[in-house]
Amino acid sequence: MYRTALRNVLAHKGRLLMTALAVLLGTAFVAGTMVFSDTLGQAMKNSYTKSFADMSVLVTDYTADGGSGPGPKREHGTEQLTDATVKQFAALPGAAGARGVVSGFIGVADRKGDLIGQAWSARGANYVPDPAGHDARYPLVEGRAPKGAKEILLDRATAEKGGYKVGDTVRLATNGPALDTVLTGIVTTDDPEVSAGATLTLFDTGTAQRLLLTPGRYSSIAVKAGPGTTEDALLARVEQALPAGDRFRSETARSLTDEQKRMIAEGTSGMKTMLLVFASISLFVGIFIIANTFTMLIAQRTKELALLRAVGAGRSQVTKSVLVEALIIGVSASVAGLLAGIGIGAGMQALVHALDSTMPTGSLVIAPATIVVALVVGVLVTVLSAVVPAVRASRIAPVAAMSGGDQPATQKSLIVRNVIGSLVTAGGLALIAAGAATHNSDGRIPVAAGAFFALIGIFVLLPLLSRPVIALVGPLLAALAGTPGKLARQNAVRNPRRTAATAAALTIGLTLVSALTVLGASVGSAVDKAVTGSMKADYDVAMVNGHGLDPQLAARIAKAPGVSAASAVSYLPWRIEGVDSSAMSVDASAAGSLLKLTMTSGTAEALGQGLVLVDGRTAKASGLRVGSALQVTYPDDTRGTATVGGVFEGNDMLPSVLAGSAAGTGHGQEAEVRDILVKGTDGPTTALRQAVKDATGNNPVIEVKTKQDMRDEFNKMITFALNMMYGLLAMSVLVAVLGVINTLAMSVFERKREIGMLRAIGLDRRGIKRMVRLESVVISLFGAVVGVLLGCFLAWAVNGTLSASLPGLGTVVPYGKMLLFLALAGLVGMVAAIWPARRASRLDILASIKTD
Structure with a gap:
């Protein structure tokens, strides 16, 4: 055997x-x-x-605000890493030396004013020269060390990308107006972040502290062990010398390397x-x-x-x-x-x-x-x-x-198959509906399980579904293609199990593709409504890397030509009614011009009177109304109250509480400016955009975006994600095409005698080809229609589980794309039938009739 x-x-x-x-x-x-x-x-x-080859122990101040740039800095207690701390660590028994490190965000603009590299990987640090003027961490290949506030070093790759040479003027990007500096030297480094494309800008230590932290402060200290001293022994001595508190973290180079490897392993x-x-x-x-x-x-x-x-x-x-x-x-x-x-x-x-x-x-x-x-x-x-x-x-x-x-399958087996398929499908659809009804993330597991069972059940039922569904297109096929069309329909339903198995492969692909497309369209529509529903401002000014803006920048923008109103938007770390929540401060005098608020009670002008506005959901949950006292816990753990001056309809882009700018000061807090909203006298014009950009010093990491820009940016993200998913699903679609080709080719071999008889009674080669092609198209479209319908249903269910985190989310079906998918499925069937149809049309008539 x-x-x-x-x-x-x-x-x-x-x-x-x-x-x-x-x-x-x-x-x-x-x-x-x-x-x-x-x-x-x-x-x-x-x-x-x-990354940790030149150190044995690293002490990090995790409260150091690297990346805030020029402007007021937030202090976190009196204990800091300073020059005294560096000397203290360097003098520890077994220590061969210590180095204070300053690190934060600094972007580099090219000669056209565009940012080199990505904003999230733009780094600034301090250059620590020895008596000879060299820093072993950053070997100089050209020029000299920086000595003043206007002098910098660049890594070689960044200098080459920007076309800079020693002596050139380089524009640096911070969270405020751009800075013009002079390039005094070029360095190399084996820092993997720089090797991976990050830009590196080096200053003398005093300048780096002033720009990135506060004068005299370090973000970390690297301690090197001397001969005969282990990392663990040095770590124990460093920890004894550390100031009290939990703001400092000390680790050995080995543990840092292991942690880095673990994070890489998790990412991959x-x-x-x-x-x-x-x-x-x-x-x-x-x-x-x-x-x-x-x-x-x-x-x-x-x-x-x-x-x-x-x-x-x-x-x-x-x-x-x-x-x-x-x-x-x-x-x-x-x-x-x-x-x-x-x-x-x-x-x-x-x-x-x-x-x-x-x-x-x-x-x-x-x-x-x-x-x-x-x-x-x-x-x-x-x-x-x-x-x-x-x-x-x-x-x-x-x-x-x-x-x-x-x-032939027995009647009993068909009944058993259909009953089992119906029960599994019904159970799966019920799980999906139950998961969608939760309207929160708890429903995701039932939806996923229901989707699995529904798919299996529908696959079992496909033979039963194939006959009535394909029968619907019978008259159309006969009208368009005559006898070959009739024969194609009959062939497609002759063996329902075979048709179902062939169509199922396409059903899987189209289910996933259509579900992803509907989800993308739905989320995009919800975000678009949120943006347009909350913002009256013509422009939104923000950092491209998500860092905070210089608080003084709003005042500069407000004075720009053509600006009628401008306000810094800050998010406050408040606990409201005992729950971590979101509060936002905005200039009370400009709020009405910049934000689109639909008040259900009270007025937006209450912000100017030192009152706060709450959204409808918060008001209902806490029983608040105009005049109510809102319990607030501030960052320094002190408690206070804020009086409600109005209730507005909730909006996805607005937090639950709005307060005036004065609310962001005191109580150990300094509100971080995330956005600056700008309203123009004549609306969004090219001149206004340029005026706002000029007010930022033409900083390449500060974006000035209209509402349409924000929509387009989000749509690009959705499109990129969908295209990536489509690309990954292309393999399964290709396998499905192979299935259609395989089934048709074997079916042609199986029906050689039948095809020979059709040729003998007058059906020409063109008619045979048309018959096979139409059969393939019918099977492909059958699988595609089932997949699109199931995909839309699954997307609706998933939207239900997202509604709590994205209020206002509704199911948006892009009918144009759905029709395109069906058209592509028909094209797939047409292409898949090329070889089988050609083979069928070339069968010898007499040899085919004699087939046993």
């Missing part, structure tokens, strides 16, 4: 090619994902271990998991192709299998022979997939490095787990997919050798 199985694989290798290709693609996706993520993770670990693990999910989808789609292929092969070999039974083969032997065929295909396809996956991993690494040369790279990492997982998964998927067809093969009676054709 094993020799028979091997001969069957060799005899039907052409018909098994698509099955093997589906397994190959799925395992290649799995192996490629694992190779790429392991290689990238190892390269990043190797790179980031250099998340990426690997996401990619493996999409690889699993491709393999899941492949299950339908494999099962369909073996089902059709067994139907075509009914006589052969029945004869084997007649000459003495037992049921178990027939089952084993089919499973051995699947095993041979699974092993060979998995090995090929593993090799292809290694190539994919290498290609992804090369592509990422080509797109971003700053990404760390290294030799390929092919872990034993990658080999085992790729081979085991590929073989298991193939063999398990063939189990049901193998069992059916074993049930073929010897008497079937006297007749051909499919062994």
